[in-house]
Amino acid sequence: MSTYRIQGATGDWEVVIGLEVHAQVTSNSKLFSGSATAFGAEPNSQVSLIDAAMPGMLPVLNGECIRQAVRTGMAIDAQINKWSRFDRKNYFYADLPQGYQISQLYHPIVGEGSLTIEADEKAGIPEAKVIGVERIHVEQDAGKLMHDQHPTMSYVDLNRSGVALMEIVSRPDMNSPAEAGAYLSKLRTILRYVGSCDGNMDQGSMRADVNVSVRRPGDELGTRTETKNVNSVRFVMQAIEHEANRQVDVIEGGGKIVQETRLFDPNTGSTRSMRSKEDAHDYRYFPDPDLLPLVLEDAFLENCRASLPELPDAKRARYEGELGLSAYNAAVLTADVDTFRWFEALLAETALAQGKQPAEVAKQAANWLISELFGALNKLGKSLDESPVSHEQAAELLALVGKGTISGSIAKQVLEIMLETGEGATAIVEREGLKQESDTGAIEAKVDEILAANSDKVEQYRGGKVALFGFFVGQTMKAMQGKANPGVINEILKSKLG
Amino acid sequence: MTNITDLGVAAIRDGVAAGQFSAVEVAEAFNANVAAAQSALNAFIVATPEKAIEAAKAVDAARSAGQALGPMAGVPIGMKDLFATEGVQTTAASRMLECFVPHYESTVSRKLWEAGAGMLGKLNLDQFAMGSSNESSYFGNVISPWQRRGSNAQLTPGGSSGGSSAAIAARLAPAATGTDTGGSIRQPAAYTGTVGIKPTYGRCSRWGVVAYASSLDQAGSMARDVTDCSIMLEAMAGFDPKDSTSLDLAVPAWTASLSGDLKGKKVGIPREYRVDGMPAEVDAIWEQGIAWAKDAGAEVVEVSLPHTKYALAAYYIIAPAEASSNLARYDGVRYGLRDLPDGAGLQDMYAATRAAGFGDEVKRRILIGTYVLSAGFYDAYYTQAQKVRTLISQDFAKAFEQVDVLLTPTAPSAAFALGENVDDPLSMYLNDVFTVPASLAGLPAMSVPAGLDAQGLPLGLQIIGRPLDEQGVLNAGLAIEARAGFTAKPEKWW
Numbered sequence: 001m002s003t004y005r006i007q008g009a010t011g012d013w014e015v016v017i018g019l020e021v022h023a024q025v026t027s028n029s030k031l032f033s034g035s036a037t038a039f040g041a042e043p044n045s046q047v048s049l050i051d052a053a054m055p056g057m058l059p060v061l062n063g064e065c066i067r068q069a070v071r072t073g074m075a076i077d078a079q080i081n082k083w084s085r086f087d088r089k090n091y092f093y094a095d096l097p098q099g100y101q102i103s104q105l106y107h108p109i110v111g112e113g114s115l116t117i118e119a120d121e122k123a124g125i126p127e128a129k130v131i132g133v134e135r136i137h138v139e140q141d142a143g144k145l146m147h148d149q150h151p152t153m154s155y156v157d158l159n160r161s162g163v164a165l166m167e168i169v170s171r172p173d174m175n176s177p178a179e180a181g182a183y184l185s186k187l188r189t190i191l192r193y194v195g196s197c198d199g200n201m202d203q204g205s206m207r208a209d210v211n212v213s214v215r216r217p218g219d220e221l222g223t224r225t226e227t228k229n230v231n232s233v234r235f236v237m238q239a240i241e242h243e244a245n246r247q248v249d250v251i252e253g254g255g256k257i258v259q260e261t262r263l264f265d266p267n268t269g270s271t272r273s274m275r276s277k278e279d280a281h282d283y284r285y286f287p288d289p290d291l292l293p294l295v296l297e298d299a300f301l302e303n304c305r306a307s308l309p310e311l312p313d314a315k316r317a318r319y320e321g322e323l324g325l326s327a328y329n330a331a332v333l334t335a336d337v338d339t340f341r342w343f344e345a346l347l348a349e350t351a352l353a354q355g356k357q358p359a360e361v362a363k364q365a366a367n368w369l370i371s372e373l374f375g376a377l378n379k380l381g382k383s384l385d386e387s388p389v390s391h392e393q394a395a396e397l398l399a400l401v402g403k404g405t406i407s408g409s410i411a412k413q414v415l416e417i418m419l420e421t422g423e424g425a426t427a428i429v430e431r432e433g434l435k436q437e438s439d440t441g442a443i444e445a446k447v448d449e450i451l452a453a454n455s456d457k458v459e460q461y462r463g464g465k466v467a468l469f470g471f472f473v474g475q476t477m478k479a480m481q482g483k484a485n486p487g488v489i490n491e492i493l494k495s496k497l498g
Numbered sequence: 499m500t501n502i503t504d505l506g507v508a509a510i511r512d513g514v515a516a517g518q519f520s521a522v523e524v525a526e527a528f529n530a531n532v533a534a535a536q537s538a539l540n541a542f543i544v545a546t547p548e549k550a551i552e553a554a555k556a557v558d559a560a561r562s563a564g565q566a567l568g569p570m571a572g573v574p575i576g577m578k579d580l581f582a583t584e585g586v587q588t589t590a591a592s593r594m595l596e597c598f599v600p601h602y603e604s605t606v607s608r609k610l611w612e613a614g615a616g617m618l619g620k621l622n623l624d625q626f627a628m629g630s631s632n633e634s635s636y637f638g639n640v641i642s643p644w645q646r647r648g649s650n651a652q653l654t655p656g657g658s659s660g661g662s663s664a665a666i667a668a669r670l671a672p673a674a675t676g677t678d679t680g681g682s683i684r685q686p687a688a689y690t691g692t693v694g695i696k697p698t699y700g701r702c703s704r705w706g707v708v709a710y711a712s713s714l715d716q717a718g719s720m721a722r723d724v725t726d727c728s729i730m731l732e733a734m735a736g737f738d739p740k741d742s743t744s745l746d747l748a749v750p751a752w753t754a755s756l757s758g759d760l761k762g763k764k765v766g767i768p769r770e771y772r773v774d775g776m777p778a779e780v781d782a783i784w785e786q787g788i789a790w791a792k793d794a795g796a797e798v799v800e801v802s803l804p805h806t807k808y809a810l811a812a813y814y815i816i817a818p819a820e821a822s823s824n825l826a827r828y829d830g831v832r833y834g835l836r837d838l839p840d841g842a843g844l845q846d847m848y849a850a851t852r853a854a855g856f857g858d859e860v861k862r863r864i865l866i867g868t869y870v871l872s873a874g875f876y877d878a879y880y881t882q883a884q885k886v887r888t889l890i891s892q893d894f895a896k897a898f899e900q901v902d903v904l905l906t907p908t909a910p911s912a913a914f915a916l917g918e919n920v921d922d923p924l925s926m927y928l929n930d931v932f933t934v935p936a937s938l939a940g941l942p943a944m945s946v947p948a949g950l951d952a953q954g955l956p957l958g959l960q961i962i963g964r965p966l967d968e969q970g971v972l973n974a975g976l977a978i979e980a981r982a983g984f985t986a987k988p989e990k991w992w
Contacts, residue, residue, distance in 0.1 A: 049602060053827040055595065056582050056604060056706040058741050088823050090871070092848055099826020154844075156831065284871035286880060289712035289820050291742050 004176030031164035032059030053097035078113025108137035132171030323362035349395030514572030521554035521572035538992030545619035553616025571614030576674035594855030604706025621661030632660025656686030681933025688908035688958025699940030700745035703738030761795030766901030822867025
């Protein structure tokens with residue numbers, strides 16, 4: 001249960017949120033035509049006769065888009081409808097050449113499913129929560145109007161016209177901006193795992209219509225508003241926050257919430273009215289007579305299922321269970337496709353380089369990736385796939401640590417040089433003479449020197465102040481210029497100090 | 499020697515192949531007839547004599563080179579102006595598309611050109627194929643070459659394929675394409691003493707055909723005899739991956755299997771087609787058809803199609819509903835007419851463009867369709883009409899358990915005079931009462947001329963077959979044709 005409440009003048013209010021996410025299906029061609037779908041192409045360079053709705057043109061369904069929608073449904077454990085149908089949603093607008101959008105109102109391809117958002121104490125999500133997904137249907141995107149090309153006219157770019165979208169409709173199961181944000185992030189992760197949508201919200205590949213209402217805790221649902229086309233996780237959270245507070249203010253001021261469509265302004269973080277229900281279009285939905293009902297065969301469904309990758313929840317559980325990673329590390333490494341791919345490549349190389357099982361080096365690889373490489377890349381302002389250090393190079397570095405050739409702190413220095421020069425770890429260690437000293441004699445000599453020079457501290461240690469052990473280790477390491485094997489130092493110190 | 503323009507598809511093709519005349523001679527003869535009749539009959543929206551000659555030259559050259567000739571080689575035809583023809587204006591008889599020249603060729607017309615046919619021109623029709631009299635064309639009425647005995651009143655050639663039927667009857671073309679949504683091939687054929695077949699829904703690709711009502715629209719062939727229709731339909735039909743409703747089936751060799759022998763066949767007579775107020779002459783010709791069927795060896799059985807009386811109402815909900823959506827693309831934004839009044843915004847442009855571009859009948863059907871699909875009325879009209887459609891299909895399926903084909907009149911009367919029904923849309927819609935049920939069920943159906951009424955006007959009989967049984971329909975048509983011996987032709991007054 002979310003404890004998130006809006007504190008109104010008259011008491012606490014609970015927020016109820018549902019999201020309709022439009023996700024562009026990853027596919028080389030459009031839903032009903034062979035036109036390309038690349039982002040950023042010249043206006044009207046990816047438009048077929050069908051996309052422009054020339055007389056007598058007919059839609060032909062792109063099977064790849066259907067495959068992706070089905071795989072997405074399977075990834076959220078949803079019911080897959082073996083019989084579905086396309087409907088026409090009729091309205092006039094200059095970005096809609098046919099005068100109707102081909103969508104699925106009555107019989108969507110994917111039915112009831114769900115996904116789980118993880119507990120996040122800091123964000124106010126005390127425990128994991130299952131969010132219901134009501135349906136996923138497939139539909140055409142519209143084109144784009146360009147108002148800045150001519151002083152008195154608007155231009156139309158039809159490149160997006162007919163591009164396949166999945167509309168993923170959640171149940172109103174979320175009760176705080178954080179939950180909505182977590183849902184959207186999780187959904188994006190799943191889509192990217194499945195490969196059915198690239199999740200690039202800044203390119204419009206994913207956008208959300210946000211339904212918000214408020215009520216007294218435990219009351220019936222209040223009237224909702226729908227804020228259209230919000231295109232980042234942060235904006236979705238802002239829009240909810242603003243809209244929920246606005247609704248509370250309206251109700252507490254004696255007003256009523258009207259069911260309406262609203263727009264989010266990212267500059268002010270607020271929403272404003274676009275049109276009310278009275279102005280709502282009558283879309284005159286009816287089955288598209290140009291298309292036959294879509295019937296999915298068992299073999300096709302099996303093929304879709306077999307092609308699904310390991311999904312985020314399963315992967316995280318495996319990282320914790322089989323690889324022994326901490327819950328935190330497992331969550332970080334599975335949060336995105338790029339991250340887990342990098343990690344798994346690193347893990348394989350690391351196990352190979354050290355002649356060990358992956359489970360034996362997983363912690364080392366995970367810790368290094370999260371605390372060392374992430375930090376270093378962050379400083380450089382680079383993403384993981386732009387990393388100057390390859391998995392192979394990283395594995396070589398980790399092997400040096402694993403075999404005791406260098407210490408962890410030396411490894412940090414080596415990584416910095418690697419990032420700068422692109423050299424291999426072994427070469428750097430050789431050249432810079434960073435190889436760690438495991439020669440007991442040399443270390444023993446230094447320990448003797450240090451104990452002699454600090455006889456007072458030795459007294460104190462022997463008197464019970466055991467925390468001083470770290471001091472002796474540090475001094476020895478310093479004297480060895482950081483190149484001594486910490487294990488050996490420990491052993492010698494323990495025996496000398498008694 | 500017979501006049502070339504009195505010859506049909508098979509005779510022209512065979513004559514060209516045998517060297518009796520050249521394809522160019524044929525094209526020139528028909529081009530001349532087209533030009534001579536244009537001002538009187540207005541059958542064509544645009545004539546394309548150069549296209550006919552070009553195709554004919556190619557056929558003559560292929561023949562000289564000893565190459566194999568296609569099944570329509572050397573046959574010039576008329577193309578209903580609902581089929582997109584690359585580089586030739588395609589108007590759907592509407593002001594909306596007056597200057598529209600497509601960059602693509604419809605699948606059906608492409609197949610015909612590949613079979614060796616040439617194009618005489620684009621034939622007039624009811625605007626967007628909406629109408630039963632060819633009075634809704636922006637380019638003027640088509641005048642039937644037929645006249646009542648002792649009268650020079652202008653008659654309808656039927657609709658919507660009225661340019662096609664008039665051109666064939668007047669010997670301006672040996673054959674033409676038609677499209678049939680609720681009877682638009684069969685009714686004009688019946689009114690002009692010509693033959694027209696609408697195949698099973700899905701036999702001919704709809705790709706490149708300006709859409710009226712997608713779930714009903716079906717292209718077909720029109721000519722002066724059953725064999726010619728069969729030859730042409732074979733050339734037009736076939737699976738097209740660009741049309742999702744196209745049937746993925748091979749086209750049977752209908753022409754090679756034509757037989758007028760109906761021994762062992764059962765012909766059904768649907769009792770619900772005996773409607774009140776039907777002229778006695780129509781009844782009589784139906785009786786005559788029954789006798790011919792028996793003579794051809796068939797057993798004649800009365801059958802019942804109990805939901806027939808709801809067909810017309812269902813049709814005039816479903817077809818306008820689909821049309822209201824199909825015609826939304828004509829908005830002045832990308833092609834076709836644009837009416838942009840001074841200072842107008844987008845909505846104003848839509849309103850002005852569509853007000854100026856569409857004729858009254860088109861507007862009427864868009865309004866009906868918009869109404870029946872609107873919130874609160876959808877279930878009462880559209881859903882109900884779809885249920886009726888299912889019941890009508892079931893009626894036919896049941897009847898076809900008993901019989902092989904059905905025999906009915908094609909239309910409840912002979913051709914009427916232009917202007918007679920124009921102010922009364924309902925009585926105009928009644929023209930389709932016998933043709934609409936087969937359209938709703940997607941069945942193959944044809945009209946063959948059976949005789950003349952007392953005023954000397956042609957009457958047609960309709961044969962309806964099982965899904966995919968064009969062969970059965972053509973064979974029954976051939977049997978009727980052989981016995982009717984219909985040789986009447988309109989007296990040339992133009």
